[in-house]
Amino acid sequence: MVGQNAVxxxxxxxVDMPEDVLAxxxxxxxxxxxxxxxxxxxxxxTAHDLAAQIGVHVASIHRHLVVLEQHDLVRTDVDRSKRRxxxxxxxxxxxxxxxxxxxxxxxxxxxx
Numbered sequence: 752m753v754g755q756n757a758v759x760x761x762x763x764x765x766v767d768m769p770e771d772v773l774a775x776x777x778x779x780x781x782x783x784x785x786x787x788x789x790x791x792x793x794x795x796x797t798a799h800d801l802a803a804q805i806g807v808h809v810a811s812i813h814r815h816l817v818v819l820e821q822h823d824l825v826r827t828d829v830d831r832s833k834r835r836x837x838x839x840x841x842x843x844x845x846x847x848x849x850x851x852x853x854x855x856x857x858x859x860x861x862x863x
Contacts, residue, residue: 772863774822775855783807784815788843791825795842816841823847 778784786805790796798816802809819825824847828840857863 769858769863771854772858775851775858778819778822778824778851779855781815783811784819787812787815787819788824788848791841791843792845792848795828795840797838797840801841822851824851 783805787801790801790804796804798809798812801807801816802812805812816825820827820831823844825841825843827834827842829837854863
């Protein structure tokens, strides 16, 4: 039985896995990103508030938010070029989250 703190080895990447499936797995398969999305689904929040709620350092939260933003899963109220020193509110894009989940589900169930 695998414990909660067990390290799961990375698997080799299948050669023919579609890029959209790889992106979905990267998002869905990361517990911090998934928790960020879950928290933001309950309402907009700052990175500092997310860090406190999740129990992860704010720098880590920022890195995850950037990845989520690159995949259009989160949005902000401040343009990227103007964020430095600004309080930024993050929110989810639930339609995009649903799209990623469906891509993964179709592929994992053999329908995609």
